[in-house]
Amino acid sequence: MLQAQDIHFCIRSMPIINKASISLAPGELTVILGPNGAGKSTLFKVLAGEIPCKYGKVVYNGFPISGFSAKNLALVRAVMPQHSSLSFPFKALEVVELGLLASGNSYRPDLVEEVMEETQTLHLKEKLYGDLSGGEKQRVQLARVLTQIWDKKPFSRYLLLDEPTSSMDIALQHHVLRIIHKIKKRNIGVLAILHDLNLAANYADKIILLKKGSIIHQGPVNEVMTSAQLEQVFEHPIQVFSGSDKNPMIIQSIPFIQNHLEIKLA
Numbered sequence: 001m002l003q004a005q006d007i008h009f010c011i012r013s014m015p016i017i018n019k020a021s022i023s024l025a026p027g028e029l030t031v032i033l034g035p036n037g038a039g040k041s042t043l044f045k046v047l048a049g050e051i052p053c054k055y056g057k058v059v060y061n062g063f064p065i066s067g068f069s070a071k072n073l074a075l076v077r078a079v080m081p082q083h084s085s086l087s088f089p090f091k092a093l094e095v096v097e098l099g100l101l102a103s104g105n106s107y108r109p110d111l112v113e114e115v116m117e118e119t120q121t122l123h124l125k126e127k128l129y130g131d132l133s134g135g136e137k138q139r140v141q142l143a144r145v146l147t148q149i150w151d152k153k154p155f156s157r158y159l160l161l162d163e164p165t166s167s168m169d170i171a172l173q174h175h176v177l178r179i180i181h182k183i184k185k186r187n188i189g190v191l192a193i194l195h196d197l198n199l200a201a202n203y204a205d206k207i208i209l210l211k212k213g214s215i216i217h218q219g220p221v222n223e224v225m226t227s228a229q230l231e232q233v234f235e236h237p238i239q240v241f242s243g244s245d246k247n248p249m250i251i252q253s254i255p256f257i258q259n260h261l262e263i264k265l266a
């Protein structure tokens with residue numbers, strides 16, 4: 001289990017995260033949703049151990065994050081940040097191989113090829129990372145973190161993804177969420193920040209709604225993604241059509257123009 005208790009984080013005495021507590025179970029996808037500036041990436045960085053937290057604690061598999069060396073932390077969690085820049089002219093293949101390095105594995109071209117196949121990046125392997133499109137870069141970064149945790153291990157691990165599909169087309173977004181669905185079955189807990197409410201509703205096991213640094217609601221999708229609660233967090237009219245075995249859940253944000261017409265027709 002990845003657990004965070006009472007995380008409180010300030011920048012220049014401005015509270016950014018306010019007493020946030022979460023539990024991420026292996027085998028589950030938890031999605032963090034919230035408006036711009038809510039504190040999602042900040043909370044994510046605290047959970048990943050990228051920024052230290054003065055108040056509260058982050059615990060991986062029962063051990064405080066502060067006790068992990070960078071090498072050991074890389075064995076239990078892989079992190080895909082929102083933006084990744086590289087200062088060297090790496091090829092896509094070399095970026096993916098960085099995941100292998102973090103995993104402590106010896107050279108495994110078979111594993112790298114399998115992951116690049118899965119993420120539809122194999123055809124990009126000889127291209128310079130800097131020349132790739134936004135969506136291609138994201139897939140290469142995803143391949144890197146998947147490479148880090150691809151081999152099964154006898155302990156629980158965690159995959160942290162900050163807006164992993166933000167530059168991808170619709171088909172690829174679903175493809176990535178399908179990969180996540182498969183990888184979590186390897187005793188891996190996945191935490192993802194998404195802005196797409198429909199992807200979250202249909203692929204997540206749990207949802208965290210964050211607003212102004214505070215967790216407003218968290219729990220199973222059906223309990224958290226209600227019209228009233230989403231409207232409270234996003235301050236915009238939102239309709240929720242609950243799904244069934246055969247039909248996906250549909251979350252619809254209401255365009256202003258439609259409200260405008262309804263007001264005029266009323």
Ligand SMILES: Nc1ncnc2c1ncn2[C@@H]1O[C@H](COP(=O)(O)OP(=O)(O)OP(=O)(O)O)[C@@H](O)[C@H]1O
Binds near residue numbers: 011016035037038043
């Ligand atoms: N280094 C920093 N210095 C000052 N303010 C910061 C810093 N990092 C984050 N913030 C502020 O903290 C707040 C939360 O930022 P954060 O990036 O966590 O939000 P977010 O929910 O991920 O937003 P978005 O959806 O736009 O990516 C914002 O108001 C941001 O301006």
